[in-house]
Amino acid sequence: MQKTEFKKEDKAFYTGKPGRFDILTIPPLPFLMLDGTGDPNTSQTYAEAVAALYVLSYQLKFHSKSAHQRDYTVGPLEGLWWADDMDSFTNRQKDDWRWTMMIRQPGWLTAGDIETARDLAIAKQSKRKDRSASDDDLNRLRFETYDEGLCVQVLHLGPYDVEGPVLAELHHNFLPQNDLRPTGRHHEIYLSDPRKIAPEKLKTILRQPVARA
Numbered sequence: 024m025q026k027t028e029f030k031k032e033d034k035a036f037y038t039g040k041p042g043r044f045d046i047l048t049i050p051p052l053p054f055l056m057l058d059g060t061g062d063p064n065t066s067q068t069y070a071e072a073v074a075a076l077y078v079l080s081y082q083l084k085f086h087s088k089s090a091h092q093r094d095y096t097v098g099p100l101e102g103l104w105w106a107d108d109m110d111s112f113t114n115r116q117k118d119d120w121r122w123t124m125m126i127r128q129p130g131w132l133t134a135g136d137i138e139t140a141r142d143l144a145i146a147k148q149s150k151r152k153d154r155s156a157s158d159d160d161l162n163r164l165r166f167e168t169y170d171e172g173l174c175v176q177v178l179h180l181g182p183y184d185v186e187g188p189v190l191a192e193l194h195h196n197f198l199p200q201n202d203l204r205p206t207g208r209h210h211e212i213y214l215s216d217p218r219k220i221a222p223e224k225l226k227t228i229l230r231q232p233v234a235r236a
Contacts, residue, residue: 039178207232
């Protein structure tokens with residue numbers, strides 16, 4: 024059975040070089056998504072949202088293999104971030120942050136596949152003594168196409184809390200110097216597992232949707 028790997032098939036979307044800002048166009052892609060607010064380091068809501076995303080994403084992988092005879096690697100965790108005052112990102116005022124956490128899904132899955140996998144995931148979770156995700160969070164997950172379009176992205180190497188200078192360089196220097204303006208929500212793609220990788224070795228794609236000024 025052939026196995027699809029997003030990071031290989033769409034390599035440019037998941038690679039970069041620290042200090043180099045790349046301009047690229049991202050096509051519409053399907054995601055599982057869940058919204059929330061608050062500091063991702065301390066918010067229980069955030070931890071529960073991420074858990075629900077992974078539970079349903081892996082159930083979808085198993086469902087795809089049995090229903091479609093197609094296998095794939097579950098995509099990396101991604102997040103859209105915003106706030107009333109976008110300077111809260113460079114200042115790391117995390118309690119003011121709003122977020123949509125999401126995981127990319129393969130294009131052959133349908134809304135019917137999502138609902139079938141959701142029902143299976145809820146049934147399996149109900150039998151566990153240590154549930155990974157609540158029924159409420161699993162039911163709140165939505166299947167949506169995200170059309171990001173023209174973007175600028177850079178690979179950040181290091182802890183999440185030192186992204187500020189990179190974002191400042193992007194917004195205050197690179198965008199105006201290239202006649203670009205931000206149009207959408209700040210997007211992060213987490214290429215490393217912070218539970219297994221030292222903070223200084225974490226790799227994160229930082230992406231900003233833009234338009235020509």
